[in-house]
Amino acid sequence: MASPAVDFARNNQQRFLNELKDLLRIPSVSTLDEHKSDVRQAADFVANELRRIGMENVEIIPTKGHPLIYTDWLHAPAKPTVLCYAHYDVQPPDPLEEWISPPFEPTERNNNLYARGAVDDKGQLWLEVKALESLLKARNGSLPINVKVIFEGEEEVGGESIAEYVRKEQAKLKADFALVCDTELFAPNLPTLCVGLRGLVYTEIEAQGAKTDLHSGMYGGVAPNPFFALIEIISKLKDAKGKVLIPGFYKGVTAPSKDELQAWKRLPFNEEHYRKAEVGSKVLTGEPGFSVLYRTWARPTLEVHGMPGGFTAPGAKTVIPAKAAAKVSMRLVPNQDPDDILNKYTAYVKKRTPKGIETKIKVWSKGPACVVGTDNRYIKAATEALRDVFKKETVFIRSGGSIPIVTDFQDVLKIPSVMMGFGLPDDNLHAPNEKFHIPNFHRGIETICLFFEKLGGK
Amino acid sequence: MASPAVDFARNNQQRFLNELKDLLRIPSVSTLDEHKSDVRQAADFVANELRRIGMENVEIIPTKGHPLIYTDWLHAPAKPTVLCYAHYDVQPPDPLEEWISPPFEPTERNNNLYARGAVDDKGQLWLEVKALESLLKARNGSLPINVKVIFEGEEEVGGESIAEYVRKEQAKLKADFALVCDTELFAPNLPTLCVGLRGLVYTEIEAQGAKTDLHSGMYGGVAPNPFFALIEIISKLKDAKGKVLIPGFYKGVTAPSKDELQAWKRLPFNEEHYRKAEVGSKVLTGEPGFSVLYRTWARPTLEVHGMPGGFTAPGAKTVIPAKAAAKVSMRLVPNQDPDDILNKYTAYVKKRTPKGIETKIKVWSKGPACVVGTDNRYIKAATEALRDVFKKETVFIRSGGSIPIVTDFQDVLKIPSVMMGFGLPDDNLHAPNEKFHIPNFHRGIETICLFFEKLGGK
Numbered sequence: 001m002a003s004p005a006v007d008f009a010r011n012n013q014q015r016f017l018n019e020l021k022d023l024l025r026i027p028s029v030s031t032l033d034e035h036k037s038d039v040r041q042a043a044d045f046v047a048n049e050l051r052r053i054g055m056e057n058v059e060i061i062p063t064k065g066h067p068l069i070y071t072d073w074l075h076a077p078a079k080p081t082v083l084c085y086a087h088y089d090v091q092p093p094d095p096l097e098e099w100i101s102p103p104f105e106p107t108e109r110n111n112n113l114y115a116r117g118a119v120d121d122k123g124q125l126w127l128e129v130k131a132l133e134s135l136l137k138a139r140n141g142s143l144p145i146n147v148k149v150i151f152e153g154e155e156e157v158g159g160e161s162i163a164e165y166v167r168k169e170q171a172k173l174k175a176d177f178a179l180v181c182d183t184e185l186f187a188p189n190l191p192t193l194c195v196g197l198r199g200l201v202y203t204e205i206e207a208q209g210a211k212t213d214l215h216s217g218m219y220g221g222v223a224p225n226p227f228f229a230l231i232e233i234i235s236k237l238k239d240a241k242g243k244v245l246i247p248g249f250y251k252g253v254t255a256p257s258k259d260e261l262q263a264w265k266r267l268p269f270n271e272e273h274y275r276k277a278e279v280g281s282k283v284l285t286g287e288p289g290f291s292v293l294y295r296t297w298a299r300p301t302l303e304v305h306g307m308p309g310g311f312t313a314p315g316a317k318t319v320i321p322a323k324a325a326a327k328v329s330m331r332l333v334p335n336q337d338p339d340d341i342l343n344k345y346t347a348y349v350k351k352r353t354p355k356g357i358e359t360k361i362k363v364w365s366k367g368p369a370c371v372v373g374t375d376n377r378y379i380k381a382a383t384e385a386l387r388d389v390f391k392k393e394t395v396f397i398r399s400g401g402s403i404p405i406v407t408d409f410q411d412v413l414k415i416p417s418v419m420m421g422f423g424l425p426d427d428n429l430h431a432p433n434e435k436f437h438i439p440n441f442h443r444g445i446e447t448i449c450l451f452f453e454k455l456g457g458k
Numbered sequence: 459m460a461s462p463a464v465d466f467a468r469n470n471q472q473r474f475l476n477e478l479k480d481l482l483r484i485p486s487v488s489t490l491d492e493h494k495s496d497v498r499q500a501a502d503f504v505a506n507e508l509r510r511i512g513m514e515n516v517e518i519i520p521t522k523g524h525p526l527i528y529t530d531w532l533h534a535p536a537k538p539t540v541l542c543y544a545h546y547d548v549q550p551p552d553p554l555e556e557w558i559s560p561p562f563e564p565t566e567r568n569n570n571l572y573a574r575g576a577v578d579d580k581g582q583l584w585l586e587v588k589a590l591e592s593l594l595k596a597r598n599g600s601l602p603i604n605v606k607v608i609f610e611g612e613e614e615v616g617g618e619s620i621a622e623y624v625r626k627e628q629a630k631l632k633a634d635f636a637l638v639c640d641t642e643l644f645a646p647n648l649p650t651l652c653v654g655l656r657g658l659v660y661t662e663i664e665a666q667g668a669k670t671d672l673h674s675g676m677y678g679g680v681a682p683n684p685f686f687a688l689i690e691i692i693s694k695l696k697d698a699k700g701k702v703l704i705p706g707f708y709k710g711v712t713a714p715s716k717d718e719l720q721a722w723k724r725l726p727f728n729e730e731h732y733r734k735a736e737v738g739s740k741v742l743t744g745e746p747g748f749s750v751l752y753r754t755w756a757r758p759t760l761e762v763h764g765m766p767g768g769f770t771a772p773g774a775k776t777v778i779p780a781k782a783a784a785k786v787s788m789r790l791v792p793n794q795d796p797d798d799i800l801n802k803y804t805a806y807v808k809k810r811t812p813k814g815i816e817t818k819i820k821v822w823s824k825g826p827a828c829v830v831g832t833d834n835r836y837i838k839a840a841t842e843a844l845r846d847v848f849k850k851e852t853v854f855i856r857s858g859g860s861i862p863i864v865t866d867f868q869d870v871l872k873i874p875s876v877m878m879g880f881g882l883p884d885d886n887l888h889a890p891n892e893k894f895h896i897p898n899f900h901r902g903i904e905t906i907c908l909f910f911e912k913l914g915g916k
Contacts, residue, residue, distance in 0.1 A: 158774070198675060202774040211738030212556070213889040216761045217656060217859025220789050221700065221753035222742040227762040228696065235693035238686065240812060242679065280669030283814040284680040295679035303674045304685040305777055310764030311785060315489035315615050316660040316822035317549060318787060318859075319763050319888055322738075327769060329776060331678050354698060356741040364774035401675025401776075430673065 004138035005449040009130065013442050017113070019049070020126045020441070021106040023088075024115040028122075030066055030089035030157045039066045039153050042088045046125065046151060047071075053133040054141050055149070063161030066153030070172075073136075074146045079456050080378075081146035083175035083415070084132075085405060086125035086182060087155035090117035091430045098432035111438050118436035119423040124181035125151060127422065127441055131448035144456025148175055152405075155182070158365065159404055166408045177378040178409045179451075181444070183421030186397050187268050188437070191386035191447075193379060194419035195372045196256075196297060196398030197406060199332030201342050202365035205230060205349060206325045208358045216318040224356035226324040227310060233352045233359070234326060237345075238302045242286040242295075244330070246341075246348045249300065254335040256298050260396070264293045267395060278425065297398035301331045327364075331400060338366045367404045372416050378455070382418050385451035389443050420447070462596035463907040467588065471900050475571070477507070478584045478899070479564040481546070482573040488524055488547035488615045497524045497611045500546045504583070504609060505529075511591040512599050513607070521619030524611030528630075531594075532604045537914050538836075539604035541633035541873070542590075543863055544583030544640060545613035548575035549888045556890035569896050576894035577881040582639035583609060585880065585899055589906035602914025606633055610863070613640075616660075616823035617862050624866045635836040636867045637909075639902065641879025644855050645726050646895070649844035649905075651837060652877035653830045654714075654755065654856030655864060657790030659800050660823035663688060663807060664783045666816045674776040682814035684782040685768060691810045691817070692784060695803075696760045700744040700753075702788070704799075704806045707758065712793040714756050714856075722751045725853060736883055755856035759789045787823075789858060796824045825862030830874050836913070840876045843909035847901050878905070 009016070028042035029035040043060055050071045051058045061068040066089060074081070093103035093116045101107035103116035113123070128149070135143050150173060152162040166173060183194040209224035238244050256264075271292055275284050286295040295301075309324030311317035332341060346361050353359045372379070374396055383394040399419075406417045422444040428434045467474070486500035487493040501518055508529045509516045519526040524547060532539070551561035551574045559565035561574035571581070586607070593601050608631060610620040624631060641652040667682035696702050714722075729750055733742050744753045753759075767782030769775035790799060804819050811817045830837075832854055841852040857877075864875045880902040886892045 200675070200776070202776065209739055212886065212891075213553070214737065215859060215888045216759075216763065216787060217658070217789060217857065218883075218887065219737060219754065220759040220761050220858060221744045221757055222750050223737050224739050224741065224743050225761055227765065228692075231689050231692045231762065232698060234686075234689045240690060279672065279677060279681050281667055281682050281814050282816075283682065285682045285812075285814050286679045292680050296677065299679055301674075301678040303678050303683055303776075303778055304689065304768070305674065305775060305779070306768030306770040307685065307765040308770035310762070311550075312764040312766035312770075313489060313550065316785070316787070317489065317614075317763060317888065318658070318660065318761075320761055321763070324765075327774070329674060329774070331675065354743075356739050356743055358740075399675070400678060401673060431670070 003449055003453060005134040005453065006446045008138045009134040009442065009445045009449060016130045016445065017438065017441065020123060023122050023126060024106040024117055025104055027104045028089050028153065029092050030154055031092055039089055043067045043069055043153055046088055046129070049129055050149070053129070054136045055132065061165065063165070065157065065161050068162060068165055069151040070149065072148045073143050076143060076146045076456065079145045080177070081148060081175040082452070083173055083178040083409070084128050084147060084149045085151070085178055085180045086128055087121045087152045088125055089153040089156050090120070090122065091156050095432060100433055108438070112435040113438055114433055114435045116434055118434050119427045120429045120434065121155065121182045123436040123441055124421060124423070124444065127444035128179070128181055128448060130445045134445060134449050135452060144453045148173060162405060163408050166412050170413060173413060175413070175415055177415050178417040180403065180406060180417045180419045181421055182403060183399060183419045184423030184425060184427065185421070185440070186395055188424060189390060189392065190268070191390040191392055191394040193382060193394055193396055194399050194421065195374055195396045197370045197403055198400050199336065199338055199367050199369035200329060200365055200402040201332065201338050201345070201363070202329040203345070204325050204327050204362040204364060205233065206323065206360045206362060208323050209356060210320065210322050212322050214320040216320045219320055223320045224354070225320050226357055227307070227321065229354050229357040230307065230324055230326045232354055233349055234304060234328065236352050237328070241288060242301070244300065244302045246344050248344050249341065252335045253300065253333055261294070263396060264291070267293070267397070269293065296400040298333050300333050300336060302328065304328055332369050334369045334371050336369065338368050342366065367402060367407050370407045370410055376416055378416065378418050381454040382420055382451050384454055385447045388450050389447045461907055461911060463592040463911065464904045466596045467592040467900065467903045467907060474588045474903065475896065475899065478571070478581060481580050481584060482564040482575055483562055485562045486547050486611065487550050488612055489550055497547055501525045501527055501611055504546055504587070507587055508607070511587070512594045513590065519623065521623070523615065523619045526620055526623055527609040528607065530606045531601050534601060534604045534914065537603045538635070539606060539633040540910070541631055541636040541867070542586050542605060542607045543609070543636055543638045544586055545579045545610045546583055547611040547614050548578070548580065549614050553890060558891055566896070570893040571896055572891055572893045574892055576892050577885045578887045578892065579613065579640045581894040581899055582879060582902065585902035586637070586639055586906060588903045592903060592907050593910060602911045606631060620863055621866050624870050628871060631871060633871070633873055635873050636875040638861060638864055638875045638877045639879055640861055641857055641877045642881030642883060642885065643879070643898070644853055646882060647848060647850065648726070649848040649850055649852040651840060651852055651854055652857050652879065653832055653854050655828045655861050656755070656858050657794065657796055657825050657827040658787060658823055658860035659790065659796050659803070659821070660787040661803070662783050662785050662820040662822060663691065664781065664818045664820060666781050667814060668778070668780050671780050672778045674778045677778055681778045682812070683778050684815055685765070685779065687812050687815040688765065688782055688784045690812055691807055692762060692786065694810050695786070699746060700759070702758065702760045704802050706802050707799065710793045711758065711791055721854065725751070725855070727751065754858040756791050758791050758794060760786065762786055789860070790827050792827045792829050794827065796826050800824065825860055826865055828865045828868060830877070834874055836874065836876050839912040840878055840909050842912055843905045846908050847905045
């Protein structure tokens with residue numbers, strides 16, 4: 001399938017990559033206050049480029065946190081409208097000493113580009129921008145479909161501002177589907193669309209015993225210990241095999257279809273390699289009777305992330321703390337309602353709270369699972385474009401993580417998302433030596449050009 | 459009983475208190491590396507004062523940890539020799555936000571002196587020093603008995619150096635009895651000697667799962683979670699009623715005599731007031747069938763003090779940490795051997811460690827319980843001195859805490875300890891707003907003056 005846009009992209013590969021390096025040099029770490037102006041600088045960089053390539057109505061939208069970027073091009077009447085999403089903020093780079101080349105000095109090695117944000121998500125944001133440029137340049141300033149773009153700078157800190165903006169500006173953002181470039185290929189050279197995400201309820205159980213910290217010599221044997229209370233409670237939340245014990249937790253849980261489960265079995269997946277190279281543990285844990293992919297993609301879980309309180313420095317302090325807390329989250333699957341789960345969880349925690357201890361539950365995050373049907377025209381066009389570029393059939397996978405914006409697009413804007421990502425499983429997201437495989441950057445640009453052209457009827 | 463030493467002490471009360479404030483301003487937190495030079499500064503402060511008041515052979519003894527201070531005055535032939543003990547290190551002050559006045563800015567309120575270390579144990583160290591000064595000044599540079607002094611700066615981190623020094627320098631430290639000022643009065647105005655202490659084994663269970671921190675979205679359901687492993691293990695260490703479940707834990711535990719139990723029943727103790735005013739909890743917990751004093755003084759316990767690791771800052775981080783730890787201690791009673799208990803505990807923890815998790819046990823502190831007989835002349839002289847000052851009969855109590863050095867004095871030097879302390883039950887040891895009731899500071903000085911004079915035959 002001949003495409004002048006793809007030709008343009010191929011003739012500009014080096015420039016596109018160099019521009020991405022310039023973007024990666026800006027340390028737009030959204031979690032750290034000292035990088036606030038860097039985040040702003042990254043937003044300016046992206047917005048300027050959107051203006052330069054011929055997108056219209058480019059806006060930098062201030063928020064309580066970091067700015068959003070909006071732009072559109074809406075001159076394709078009777079053609080579909082896409083809402084393109086990506087984020088320009090990045091995770092903190094620490095531990096710095098484990099980076100082979102510095103995180104904000106993009107460096108090429110073995111056909112990979114190493115930098116914080118290379119793949120998560122500046123590289124994937126930039127491939128959206130470069131696909132738009134290639135289309136505009138190859139088509140005399142026009143696009144095959146209507147395009148709206150919303151980029152955010154708070155994905156790594158919870159994405160509150162974009163969620164609020166989506167609720168407030170439903171008309172402005174209205175589209176037929178969203179294109180979300182923030183996921184990965186299941187394996188190298190294997191075109192992949194993500195069609196399911198788990199939901200998340202992230203809580204903190206705060207426990208209080210005595211009114212003040214007490215000496216464990218003097219009061220050990222009579223004073224309630226909030227740590228022990230939390231341990232008693234949490235030990236009853238999940239059994240040793242990974243089954244969550246909250247009554248009604250699994251009620252109505254929707255299993256994947258037989259076809260989907262069969263397709264997962266055909267994926268190139270070596271459990272032993274995954275255990276050693278990716279997880280790095282002696283065994284894999286979890287519910288018996290469910291495969292690894294099933295357990296991580298389509299089964300709900302419960303985890304403890306940290307237990308603040310008491311004495312945690314090196315050494316011995318014989319304290320019975322007055323207060324302790326536990327950060328406990330649950331991953332949800334389709335047909336589990338976050339509010340219903342939260343209610344059941346809260347009731348169970350209260351019921352299990354021992355005498356002498358008061359517990360309160362704080363909710364840090366809450367969103368349902370999301371599954372996208374594969375039988376819509378956008379997914380179909382995406383698979384065709386992927387086949388043209390990768391010369392292979394697309395696999396449909398899920399992800400165990402949560403992309404709350406996909407849920408917002410579905411629930412608020414009522415549109416499906418095409419989660420088309422070009423990262424690799426070993427790209428070290430959120431870790432030292434994050435990278436983007438350079439051929440995948442270029443394939444991403446070409447795929448989006450073809451995807452939009454197919455939807456526009458060429 | 460007229461005593462020029464007591465007169466001297468009464469005439470110098472304000473100066474003595476001001477000097478104590480100077481000592482309290484030095485943040486000699488022995489558990490924290492960043493305070494190492496402060497601990498050293500506190501040692502210098504005390505040693506300089508011992509020299510100034512006329513004690514001899516003052517030495518600052520370097521150790522692997524924090525220094526010991528030794529001094530003596532040995533010119534009373536045929537009179538008994540006392541070994542005076544106290545410690546100049548303090549607990550960390552956190553949580554800082556709960557202090558009404560800053561922990562290292564000693565502040566007087568309601569006849570109390572508030573500061574970290576006010577009563578534990580700088581205030582009680584200083585009253586020993588000031589008693590020696592008062593005696594020396596009132597008696598033209600001589601003391602009524604022979605005096606050796608050993609002060610340590612590691613009591614709050616396990617006291618390893620002094621234990622080693624006692625074993626190595628038995629001849630140098632040889633005495634007839636020890637005076638240990640690190641305990642409290644059972645009630646305000648009630649002269650009290652402590653004749654029993656619980657032992658302590660303080661451990662940290664370190665648990666490791668995967669080789670690196672993992673995203674709980676991607677890996678929740680397959681990756682071992684060291685927090686959950688610790689929770690599973692610890693929930694099996696003690697039941698909800700406070701019974702320790704380690705096999706053999708209670709084997710051989712010696713109960714107090716009927717007489718001692720009867721005497722405890724006569725002590726002025728109101729359980730409801732204790733619960734409300736001292737513990738400040740909704741209920742008192744612990745083993746059914748044992749009184750509060752029995753549970754805290756003569757029953758073994760197990761507590762969790764803190765669980766370092768993972769994500770503990772405000773907010774949500776969806777991490778399955780590679781490592782987590784739990785600070786777990788056990789209080790021991792007479793006839794429980796710390797090594798034996800540690801072995802049983804270690805074996806039990808290993809047995810309960812789930813697949814995929816590796817646990818290691820670090821020992822921060824280890825010492826047996828200790829009970830002192832009440833029928834020796836030193837205890838008798840001490841009760842007489844206390845009666846002179848307080849105008850009341852002395853009560854004999856135990857303490858739920860541990861003073862390992864008392865065990866070392868007994869086992870290595872073969873001498874009994876007089877545990878004469880002047881704290882109060884609500885002095886907030888190891889907690890925010892630690893205080894010393896100022897009149898008790900002065901009574902302590904007077905009592906020791908009279909105690910030594912009685913033993914010297916005046």
